[in-house]
Amino acid sequence: MSKGLVIVISAPSGGGKGTILKKLFESDDNLTLSVSATTRAPRPGEENGVQYYFVTKEEFSEMLEKGEILEHAEFCDNYYGTPKAPVVELTEKGKDVVLEIEVKGGAQIKKLIPDCVSIFITPVSLEVLEKRLRNRGTETEDAILKRLATAKVELKEAHNYDYIVVNDKLEDAVEDVKSILRAEKLRYIRNKENLDSSLGI
Amino acid sequence: MSKGLVIVISAPSGGGKGTILKKLFESDDNLTLSVSATTRAPRPGEENGVQYYFVTKEEFSEMLEKGEILEHAEFCDNYYGTPKAPVVELTEKGKDVVLEIEVKGGAQIKKLIPDCVSIFITPVSLEVLEKRLRNRGTETEDAILKRLATAKVELKEAHNYDYIVVNDKLEDAVEDVKSILRAEKLRYIRNKENLDSSLGI
Numbered sequence: 001m002s003k004g005l006v007i008v009i010s011a012p013s014g015g016g017k018g019t020i021l022k023k024l025f026e027s028d029d030n031l032t033l034s035v036s037a038t039t040r041a042p043r044p045g046e047e048n049g050v051q052y053y054f055v056t057k058e059e060f061s062e063m064l065e066k067g068e069i070l071e072h073a074e075f076c077d078n079y080y081g082t083p084k085a086p087v088v089e090l091t092e093k094g095k096d097v098v099l100e101i102e103v104k105g106g107a108q109i110k111k112l113i114p115d116c117v118s119i120f121i122t123p124v125s126l127e128v129l130e131k132r133l134r135n136r137g138t139e140t141e142d143a144i145l146k147r148l149a150t151a152k153v154e155l156k157e158a159h160n161y162d163y164i165v166v167n168d169k170l171e172d173a174v175e176d177v178k179s180i181l182r183a184e185k186l187r188y189i190r191n192k193e194n195l196d197s198s199l200g201i
Numbered sequence: 202m203s204k205g206l207v208i209v210i211s212a213p214s215g216g217g218k219g220t221i222l223k224k225l226f227e228s229d230d231n232l233t234l235s236v237s238a239t240t241r242a243p244r245p246g247e248e249n250g251v252q253y254y255f256v257t258k259e260e261f262s263e264m265l266e267k268g269e270i271l272e273h274a275e276f277c278d279n280y281y282g283t284p285k286a287p288v289v290e291l292t293e294k295g296k297d298v299v300l301e302i303e304v305k306g307g308a309q310i311k312k313l314i315p316d317c318v319s320i321f322i323t324p325v326s327l328e329v330l331e332k333r334l335r336n337r338g339t340e341t342e343d344a345i346l347k348r349l350a351t352a353k354v355e356l357k358e359a360h361n362y363d364y365i366v367v368n369d370k371l372e373d374a375v376e377d378v379k380s381i382l383r384a385e386k387l388r389y390i391r392n393k394e395n396l397d398s399s400l401g402i
Contacts, residue, residue, distance in 0.1 A: 188321075
């Protein structure tokens with residue numbers, strides 16, 4: 001059995017990442033979403049190990065020191081990070097693990113796990129992104145402008161990613177990601193041992 | 202517009218490459234098969250530029266000297282090679298060009314065009330290949346044994362290829378190749394310029 005893929009997926013907010021991931025998970029039983037660790041308190045209904053691993057700040061710091069966190073970020077005075085152990089365990093079982101993280105985390109993962117597959121999902125253009133954010137109708141003008149400014153900064157990190165999926169039509173973007181995962185599994189370097197033994201080479 | 206892909210496809214004989222390519226060409230208008238140059242005489246019904254470019258030995262040698270041949274091999278006292286000009290011209294028009302060549306030629310192309318996509322199609326095992334060759338029922342025992350010996354040598358070159366497609370079920374193998382081509386077109390490095398301008402980065 002081949003090891004599973006570590007898949008990093010990033011997108012500026014409004015990029016449509018959530019919907020694409022939903023479709024992917026519906027159609028691929030072998031995909032697993034990595035569960036982050038956080039120091040924020042659980043909200044009603046949230047369960048440890050489902051939405052997040054809930055840990056104290058001391059526990060998080062200790063995990064960081066021991067190298068047990070693959071990437072992390074601070075947000076509103078709390079830490080959020082990707083614990084290494086479940087990723088290792090799942091990929092060794094052959095599961096493909098999706099890390100849905102922002103661009104700084106993505107760059108950290110690529111350094112630690114060079115054979116991860118990193119995918120950046122972008123809108124067709126900044127104009128389209130702005131239109132999408134406005135069409136949601138849920139945010140203030142200020143919030144929209146902040147999101148756009150962040151998106152501009154995040155788009156500049158696209159060059160750190162292996163693949164760029166332009167989310168123009170949802171079905172096409174989903175097929176794009178599926179093709180990337182299928183193709184990556186066919187790379188010689190990921191199959192060397194299996195092939196060498198089955199083909200007697 | 203992005204440049205087309207240069208796609209190298211190799212397989213030991215009996216690997217099922219011909220059938221896979223047929224299906225691919227039926228479903229993808231953007232694919233073009235590279236036409237080789239040869240010094241052998243045209244057979245009845247063969248047209249220059251269709252099955253082959255028919256050239257004299259002097260013309261072939263001159264093309265080689267001028268670096269106008271990407272890879273070549275000798276077979277039954279005749280030269281066969283891939284002329285560079287049509288490959289360059291077609292990929293610049295956005296066409297994906299398939300070079301259906303044997304493993305030595307494949308290695309030559311990878312050196313000259315490092316961003317080519319190289320795919321090696323293999324049988325599940327040597328036993329399966331042997332069975333397939335025997336089931337054809339068209340060849341002598343000697344010919345079969347020779348083909349198997351060649352296949353063993355060719356399989357050892359699989360590690361020079363980017364992707365390995367195991368031809369177990371035809372439909373799966375065709376989908377594998379399609380996914381590889383779709384994914385390769387999404388690589389950041391192949392789209393840098395288009396993306397940078399459309400996203401304003």
